[in-house]
Amino acid sequence: MxxxxxxxxxxxxxxxxxxxxxxxxxxxxxxxxxxxxxxxxxxxxxxxxxxxxxxxxxxxxxxxxxxxxxxxxxxxxxxxxxxxxxxxxxxxxxxxxxxxxxxxxxxxxxxxxxxxxxxxxxxxxxxxxxxxxxxxxxxxxxxxxxxxxxxxxxxxxxxxxxxxxxxxxxxxxxxxxxxxxxxxxxxxxxxxxxxxxxxxxxxxxxxxxxxxxxxxxxxxxxxxxxxxxxxxxxxxxxxxxxxxxxxxxxxxxPDSPTNNHCTWNPIEAETLITYSNGNLAIAYSGNSARNMARSTIQIPASTDAFFEMVMTSNLGSGVDFAIGIEDGTAQSDNSNSIYNNAYVIREDGNFIDQSSSGSYGVSFTNTDVIGVWRKANGDLVFYKNGTAMNSGTPAKTGLTGTMFFVAGPFNGASAEARFASSKWTNKPSGVTDSMALNTSNLGS
Known part of the structure; x- marks a missing residue:
């Protein structure tokens, strides 16, 4: 078929x-x-x-x-x-x-x-x-x-x-x-x-x-x-x-049969996360594990890719959110597996480098728009409301391999992804519509 x-x-x-x-x-x-x-x-x-x-x-x-x-x-x-x-x-x-x-x-x-x-x-x-x-x-x-x-x-x-x-x-x-x-x-x-x-x-x-x-x-x-x-x-x-x-x-x-757009994948094994709004919105009310949603479309190696997420809940005081990229090799389950294998920014501004934490960016909360740019040269840069965190210094370099976008709410957090470039509201300088994950851009 x-x-x-x-x-x-x-x-x-x-x-x-x-x-x-x-x-x-x-x-x-x-x-x-x-x-x-x-x-x-x-x-x-x-x-x-x-x-x-x-x-x-x-x-x-x-x-x-x-x-x-x-x-x-x-x-x-x-x-x-x-x-x-x-x-x-x-x-x-x-x-x-x-x-x-x-x-x-x-x-x-x-x-x-x-x-x-x-x-x-x-x-x-x-x-x-x-x-x-x-x-x-x-x-x-x-x-x-x-x-x-x-x-x-x-x-x-x-x-x-x-x-x-x-x-x-x-x-x-x-x-x-x-x-x-x-x-x-x-x-x-x-x-x-x-x-x-x-x-x-x-x-x-x-x-x-x-x-x-x-x-x-x-x-x-x-x-x-x-x-x-x-x-x-x-x-x-x-x-x-x-x-x-x-x-x-x-x-x-803009998602259509002639230009299939990226969403979050609800059939991953992280059943703690709830999905809505066409698999663009995610939420998790519990706190038993730091689950991460994965994108349905993989970022090709040595390719620029960008997306945004708008926070839809207050964050802090134990209500956490993490967003970034991961190579797809971690087991998808109701545990910290993907989180511990990912490169993500947390709501407190800390960068998690495959479970190792360090200060990097700025905090974010409800209504803030967080941008993630994996550059073709392997640089990973995060943005808050269109402004680069840490003056644009990459949080990580050398990440040129195939990757997935990931995001994880925790303890009442929620957010909605903007994978389509027409939905971006805080596009940084240098980011182009061709960096959105959809089949027209990927030529597949």
Missing amino acids: PLIIPSNSQSASGYTISQSIRFNDDDSAYLSRTPSSEGNRKKWTLSTWFKLGNSGINNNFDGLFSAVTSASAFVTIWVNNATYNLDFIQYNGGTTYRVNTPLLTRDPAAWYHAVFVYDSGNSLSTERMRIYLNGLRVTDLYQEAQPSLNYDSQVNATSTLHNIGRAYSSGVYSTYYFDGYQTEIHLLDGYAYDPSNFGEFNDSGIWIPKEYTGSYGTNGFKIDGRDSSDLGDDESGNGNDYTTSGLASDDQQ
Whole structure:
């Protein structure tokens, strides 16, 4: 199964996606619309590109889409985080039609493309509910209960709430909010299309986006988050805008299938850290170990790399924070392993050189922005609100090998990373946008 792994995934036609919508399940974030006109309930296609956030940590299910008429009549599409498979359900009055995949979608560093087709008028019963993942039809289904001929779904029905970013089951939405990123979300009303309308394989065999140029039907839409002030704006020309809830303009993010950005990796073994806001925010309320979050993208050897973190809690008096780099060789677990193998600045200004502590910089606390620059020549320099610590003298030299950015909250500390250069607010002199960790910059 070709995965959307970190890659510079422009199509042959040069099609690029510049942004995505970040859904944070802690904010109960979603988009919604109730159609005023009946569409085609027997035939429709949903296509979406998604990247998981804290999958399986906060919720049992990541809800991609749903259409809910009542507690006993709904369509729901989610990622089941117990098994990491895609699940496509039509439920009405105790009758459940369902197909789901045995394939895993659990990599928080990857963009995936999923297409769900409902075509109950198809004479072949096995074609009535279909799932495609990264360009390929899933035929080896974990479960398969196909609808009867010409069975009406809830999608495209009037008086039915359609949701992006939350699913529905057992009469509630509360545990089915999506956490992560979605973009290029298409609903085609009256069309049963395969993924070739939305993507293509590049020369490396990676499934990548291409522009959809077809029709949308009565209730169809294209939502990609390009307008930060109106994330639910329908770009199809139909005017089927979706209303936002729990979303803000900052939830327009530059992370996309054609330029995959770095985040923190929530499937590292440090389960003491909590992740949110698309795996950019980290926190830890305990004090049993100094866990460190690692970046999803590795810093290549002898390469300039920079990022920022804004502190979101008061620090000091035992509330600690550490930020810097590490070579990735330490065991990831609920102990001090990565911390003792890292090169980090602490909130008190001390520099930790693989567990050896010494005075170096200045203290920092809530709202301060800390910059980390690993230079191509191996120098490691830290910044507070854009000003170099220790007059720019490197905290460490000779660190030219491959590295990861790391950060670790302790005893109630929290902070949020800014890996994307468009989010940097205190860029030091000499730092350029090309130093951000994303696949366009890395050329991969």
